[in-house]
Amino acid sequence: MTIEAEATVITMPVSRDTEGDPEEARWLVRARLGDEAAFTWLLNRYRNRVIRLAAHILRRPDEAEDAAQEAFIRAFRNIRAFRGDSRFTTWLFHIVLRVCLDRRRLKRWDSEVQWDDTLPLSSPKDPIDTRLVVNALLKELSPPLRAALVLRELEGMEYEDIAHVLGIPVGTVRSRLNAARARFRDLYMRVVEETNRVQ
């Protein structure tokens, strides 16, 4: 029996994510059968987003790729455990978070590095480089909260999905993200005041 034929036999629950993306749903069915082409398709689709998320959680760009690979390997080996109850990205990002937190617990884990040291400080259009402010903000946040911020602001995920990824209540996600934004405003205002004083 060919993979395509088998794929039609196996029924997979339709998730909120895949119901709007039938192509991904088809590839996921094939991935559950161990089809390498399906794995490659998923890798190409989510590789950069997974690496970016891992880099923000770990704040170690050099470790991000290894963590992303480990997360994909874990996900593909356990792809049958994905029942479609949630979005595939929710399930995948949860694995990424677990992998990153496990890595931070290892003895060989040194510390975070200054990620944005090489970035230009400011541009004529934007005298206050918000990247530096966000960098300072991320440094203050715990790894799961960094993940929440990235998932919300970069991935555009709903609070419910972020709560699933983090394994905490939705209200907690909402309040912590609001606190993070408030902290960002404070940091930004301090930078503005400091800049005005120097000028």
Added chain:
Amino acid sequence: MFNKVRRRSSGSGPPEDRQAAEAIRDALSRTDTPLVSPDFNAQVLAAVSSRSPWWNLALSYFQPALTTAAASAVVTILLINMPGHAGNPALAASAPAPAIAIRREATDTAIDDRLDALLNSSRPTYLAFAALQAAPLAPRVVPHPRS
């Protein structure tokens, strides 16, 4: 951008949250993503397709039973080797202490040695000893304490 909004609105309302969110989003999106090595996909696919050796699978299957058996064996050995079977209070109470047992054995040996020496001694002495054993004991006169 952000400070102007702050001046217009008092407190922390939704417009400020939106401004902050947009600023964070903008900054995060402009942060460079780490470079991906060209064989990223190949490494993942190779790791996923590699099968575990049969002994790993067998070990993982029988691991709970093996762990329980090993733990039981260790506990049993410890209990058996414990002095006085400390695991059983009744046994521990009835068993003689080692020092007392050694002293009793030494006393028995000494008595046996003395008796052997006595029997092997000269005949008169033996006969006297025999007579002494055969003769009834004379009533012992106990003096009155006041006399």
